[in-house]
Amino acid sequence: MAEWLKRGGAMAGRAELDRQVRETVERTLADIEARGDAAVRELSNKFDRWDRDDYRLTDREIQDCMDQLSGQDLKDIEFAQAQVRNFAQIQRDSMLDVEQETLPGVVLGHKHIPVNAAGCYVPGGKYPLLASAHMSVITAKVAGVGRVITCAPPFEGKPAPAIVAAQAMAGADAIYALGGIQAVGAMALGTQSIDAVDMLVGPGNAFVAEAKRQLFGRVGIDLFAGPTETMVIADESVDGEMCATDLLGQAEHGPDSPAILITNSRKLAEDTMREVERLLRILPTAPIASKAWEAYGEVVVCEDEAEMVRVADDYANEHVQVMTRDPDYFLQNMTNYGALFLGPRTNVAYGDKVIGTNHTLPTRKAARYTGGLWVGKFLKTCTYQKVLTDEASTLVGEYCSRLCALEGFAGHGEQANLRVRRYGGRNVPYAGRAEPLEVAAE
Numbered sequence: 001m002a003e004w005l006k007r008g009g010a011m012a013g014r015a016e017l018d019r020q021v022r023e024t025v026e027r028t029l030a031d032i033e034a035r036g037d038a039a040v041r042e043l044s045n046k047f048d049r050w051d052r053d054d055y056r057l058t059d060r061e062i063q064d065c066m067d068q069l070s071g072q073d074l075k076d077i078e079f080a081q082a083q084v085r086n087f088a089q090i091q092r093d094s095m096l097d098v099e100q101e102t103l104p105g106v107v108l109g110h111k112h113i114p115v116n117a118a119g120c121y122v123p124g125g126k127y128p129l130l131a132s133a134h135m136s137v138i139t140a141k142v143a144g145v146g147r148v149i150t151c152a153p154p155f156e157g158k159p160a161p162a163i164v165a166a167q168a169m170a171g172a173d174a175i176y177a178l179g180g181i182q183a184v185g186a187m188a189l190g191t192q193s194i195d196a197v198d199m200l201v202g203p204g205n206a207f208v209a210e211a212k213r214q215l216f217g218r219v220g221i222d223l224f225a226g227p228t229e230t231m232v233i234a235d236e237s238v239d240g241e242m243c244a245t246d247l248l249g250q251a252e253h254g255p256d257s258p259a260i261l262i263t264n265s266r267k268l269a270e271d272t273m274r275e276v277e278r279l280l281r282i283l284p285t286a287p288i289a290s291k292a293w294e295a296y297g298e299v300v301v302c303e304d305e306a307e308m309v310r311v312a313d314d315y316a317n318e319h320v321q322v323m324t325r326d327p328d329y330f331l332q333n334m335t336n337y338g339a340l341f342l343g344p345r346t347n348v349a350y351g352d353k354v355i356g357t358n359h360t361l362p363t364r365k366a367a368r369y370t371g372g373l374w375v376g377k378f379l380k381t382c383t384y385q386k387v388l389t390d391e392a393s394t395l396v397g398e399y400c401s402r403l404c405a406l407e408g409f410a411g412h413g414e415q416a417n418l419r420v421r422r423y424g425g426r427n428v429p430y431a432g433r434a435e436p437l438e439v440a441a442e
Contacts, residue, residue, distance in 0.1 A: 003301045062164055074169075077134075080354040083356035084138050091375045104391070117145065118140045118145045119149050120149070124179070131354075137172050144378075148171065154179070181211045184200060200220070201222040227253065229250075230348055234265075237325045237344075244279050249349055262311055264308060312334060320339070338361030358373045393420075394420055394424030400412075416434070
């Protein structure tokens with residue numbers, strides 16, 4: 001039976017916070033839809049102290065940002081983007097159009113069609129998260145999206161050079177220095193200066209995530225996302241320092257970021273908790289990470305690996321770092337996770353920044369029904385059909401006629417009956433049903 005040595009204490013108050021965020025976002029989106037650029041400018045002034053006539057960056061401004069980075073900075077961004085592009089292309093190549101003759105004279109198929117325009121949100125108010133530009137823009141471009149625009153908030157009163165460079169190098173068609181609900185709302189709803197997109201992607205804070213949720217239906221979205229989550233599954237093949245480091249490495253995202261240890265070793269659990277306290281005394285981002293650990297940190301001791309899988313699947317966390325003697329056991333048996341990081345040689349930061357998999361992942365148990373952002377999210381799998389012979393149309397039409405009659409859909413049935421009459425030479429009564437030939441002959 002699993003035992004919790006530490007439970008997060010702040011979960012109970014989340015519903016009220018969610019309600020407040022939901023109401024704020026609803027009012028704000030209505031204002032953006034009603035007033036367009038004027039509402040966007042007021043919000044940008046209020047929250048980012050950032051005012052411009054046009055929030056789209058010029059080519060000169062983009063180049064100025066790139067010029068502020070060193071040659072090594074640019075090479076490092078290029079390396080990360082090459083890994084993301086390579087894996088996205090591997091994923092795209094795995095998605096094949098199909099066309100098959102399923103009955104004599106009946107051809108069915110599907111095509112993968114990219115959306116026409118995507119808006120990518122790149123968070124950067126607290127940290128300039130340039131990696132989010134790679135994950136969204138490059139993935140959209142590999143999928144074949146025709147127009148990809150980006151929004152990222154100003155950082156310390158101006159566009160963040162690294163984010164701007166990453167967006168430009170990833171291939172964004174337009175870059176806006178705009179953050180928060182106003183950015184997401186402007187991209188989805190459109191304003192006088194920003195053309196609406198068909199799909200929104202990218203992580204963000206609670207307000208950005210809620211705005212995407214409320215806009216879903218007006219536009220497509222990648223997934224419902226909340227605060228970053230991390231889970232470490234470990235046994236005594238690793239030590240408390242490594243577990244604590246990997247927990248705090250994600251807890252620094254924000255004071256509401258859950259960090260969870262699941263282990264079959266009480267000793268490792270206790271060692272990890274001690275190491276967390278030690279590292280929080282020296283970690284530069286401890287003011288944030290300590291709040292997350294105090295409010296949302298959890299430690300669970302399980303009897304064996306099978307129970308570790310059951311508990312982990314129930315959490316359905318975003319990031320799951322597996323450091324056990326047999327990490328592939330969890331790859332083979334776990335079903336609910338955003339991304340797995342298998343073995344001590346890898347870690348969540350590799351996935352977040354550079355290794356090539358996408359870091360936009362499901363949170364708040366959404367991993368029960370979806371994976372993360374990938375090229376397939378930007379593609380619509382659309383089917384088509386062709387009936388090539390009179391005989392095929394007559395055969396399918398007869399079955400369709402009778403099935404429509406079962407449902408009482410006379411109009412549907414006539415679509416089938418008309419084909420049976422014209423291509424099969426059968427005398428089917430109007431709004432009737434095409435009986436099998438042996439019955440009709442009696």
